[in-house]
Amino acid sequence: MTLEMPLNHSCQIKCPSCEYKYLYNFKIQDIEKINSKEKEEGNEIKYKFTTYLICKNPLCNYDIEVIGNIFEYPINILKAVNITNLK
Numbered sequence: 140m141t142l143e144m145p146l147n148h149s150c151q152i153k154c155p156s157c158e159y160k161y162l163y164n165f166k167i168q169d170i171e172k173i174n175s176k177e178k179e180e181g182n183e184i185k186y187k188f189t190t191y192l193i194c195k196n197p198l199c200n201y202d203i204e205v206i207g208n209i210f211e212y213p214i215n216i217l218k219a220v221n222i223t224n225l226k
């Protein structure tokens with residue numbers, strides 16, 4: 140693992156319970172390498188992560204599980220953070 144942890148990320152997330160959308164800033168701490176693909180400037184490495192957020196709607200306070208992928212390419216550079224599942 141070459142990316143510096145934790146990673147700070149912010150994005151809009153829609154609560155699966157109340158369906159309100161808020162902007163969240165969160166830290167990605169534990170990532171797990173899934174695969175790597177050979178490209179022109181080296182390997183693109185894909186990681187998966189899970190993190191938890193509390194819904195910002197005060198009437199909801201749902202515990203949101205956020206699952207996503209991180210792409211590192213080229214080495215040491217965070218190329219993208221994709222949220223793949225919310226529950």
Ligand SMILES: [Zn+2]
Binds near residue numbers: 159200
């Ligand atoms: Zn909610």
